[in-house]
Amino acid sequence: MALVLCAALGALLSSALPGGGPLTGPVHWPRLGLLALLHACWDSLAQGSPTPCLRTARAARAVFAGRAPAGGARPAEDGTGGAVFLPVLFAGVLMLPPAAAALVAVPAALVAPAAAPRALRRAWNAAQLGLSAFAAATLFRLLHGPELLLGSRFPGAALPALAAVALFCLVNAALVGGMRYLAEDDRTRITEGLGGRLAGALLHGAGGLMVAVLWQGPYGAFAAVLALLPFSISAWVSAQGSRERRAHRATVQALVQAVEIKDAYTRGHSERVGRASVLIARQLGMAEDRLRTLHFAGTLHDVGKVGVATELLRRNGPLSEQERRAVEVHPVLGHELVRGIDFLGEARGGILHHHERMDGRGYPSGLTGDRIPEFARIISVADAFDSMTSTRSYRRGRPVAEAVAELERCAGSQFDPQMVGALVAAVAEHGWQPAPPPPGGWDGEVPDIPLGVPEPARRSATDLLRGAP
Structure with missing residues (x-):
């Protein structure tokens, strides 16, 4: 990060060179001031709404805190410092040294x-934006873009402009990707969604080109400001959507915290199950909008435990049949708790049925095979995997390889083989960081509820329900 800050400072100081330097040229300060003012004004409309290629503040949080979240956890989105009004920024790239x-x-x-x-x-945000703009404007001048722009020679002038916008996004993606890697130790997110963000940025780049052309026309800056109105409306609408998504996340976190107060083990388990569920779904090629809903479902899968007696949740030893039945009602309680939350959509089915089994001996409905909702089949595997690999106060977690072998053993009877295969592939590709030991260590090797169902199965249905806790 220090290197980025120093490089940005050097780029900015080059404007003080006599004549502006070989690639900079003289600075038109009134134009620079007006563009900076326009950017600041319109940027306020988009606060909290991440732009197509800029999501730096939240990715940098863990680095600034001097730590990386365990298991590749994503930093919480605070919505601050991540909004940039690209059309004005790109207009500056095309019009200024x-x-x-x-x-x-x-x-x-x-x-x-x-x-x-x-x-x-704030210094980091300013530095990475400044470096991206400096690189893009330099490329635009090397491609003789200003001469083509002044003469309004199209489509010739558009090509250097689009090349400059593409370079801006690539430099920005490299800087943000590096910060994400340092913050999250997750190579998969360095280029995550880069294609879509680049396409969106190119659209904004076309808007910046239009602003630059109008600015140098007979009506000057006034026409350019009018051209920005559609983009400002779009930024405002996007900001409203971002605020709504933050409200959704806050709702989910509040529900999870209510469970964590009762069950210390749930602390961290819910988020890890949500993350493992997304790993499985990405391996299956699930659409991004469903991934977001699935993450909610995985995070809230045990929310019904808020209605289970605390003593049962914290019990280290085996449960009686009556006590087990009291615990097994938690998927139904969780479904009832979130029934009225419309934005959860199919996540509610995942919460209700995440303890179903492929052979029909799960609960609460005894569904079989494909009758079990897809979200529930994914969460079931993710839940069992994290349960096995997590170290609790009364027993060590199993090694990842051993947990994977157990999942594969139970595939087809308890778990959907496709979901197990997707988790195995995802863990092999991205790795998995199990939950760390509790602060007090463990008191012994007390076994918890076995993952698989014992054979032969000549017992009551309740006794056969041995799903992951």
Whole structure:
């Protein structure tokens, strides 16, 4: 990060060179000031709404805190410091020398809302934006873009402009990806969604090109500002959607925290199950909108435990039949608790049926095979995997390889073989960081409920229900 800050500072200081330097040229300060003001004003409309290629503040949180979340956990999204109004920024890339283009986003970045450490986070945002803009503006000049733009020679002028926008996104993606890797130790997110973000940024780049052309026309800056209105409306609508998604996440976290108060083991388990569920679903090629809902379902799969006696949840030893029945009602309680939360959608079915089995000996409905909702089949595997690999106060967690072998042994009877195969492939590709031992260590090797159902099965249905806790 220090290297990025120093490089950005050097790029900005190049504007002070006599004549602006070989690639910069003289700085048109009034134009720079107006663009920076426009960027700051319109940027406020998009606060909390991540742009197609800029999500730096939340990715940097763990690095600034000096730690990386265990197991590749994603930093919580705080919605601060991640919004950038790209059309104005790209217009600056096309209309200003590189060092001046790097300055357009700096004022807004330095005053944007940010969580602690505010100064360092704001400096990082300003630095990575400044470097991206500097690189893009330099490429635009090397491709003789200003000459083509002044003469409005199209489509010739559009090609250097789009190349500059693409370079801006690539530089930004490299910087953000590096920060994500340091923060999360997760290579899979470095290029995650890069294609879609690049396509969206190119669209905004076309808007920046339109602003630059109109600005240099007979009506000057006034026409350019009018051209920004559709983009500002789009930014405002996107911000509303982002606020709604944050409200959804806050609702889910509040429900999970209610369970964590009762059951210390659930602390962290819920989020790990949500993350493992997403790993499985990504391996299966699930659409992004369903991935978000699945993460909610995995995170809330045990929310019904809030209605189970605390003493039963914290019991280290075996449960009686009556006590087991009291615990096994938690999927129904969880479904009833979230029934009225519309945004959860099919996540509710995943919560209700995550203890069903492929052979029909699960609960609460005894569903079989494909009659079990897809979300529930995924969560069942993720739940069992984290349960086995997690170290609790009364027993060590199993090694990942041993947990995988147990899942494969029970595939077809308890678990969907397709979901087991997807988890095995995902763990082999991305790895898995089990939950760390509890602060007090473990008191002994007390076995918990076995994962598989014992054979032969000449017992009551309740005795046969041996799903992962």
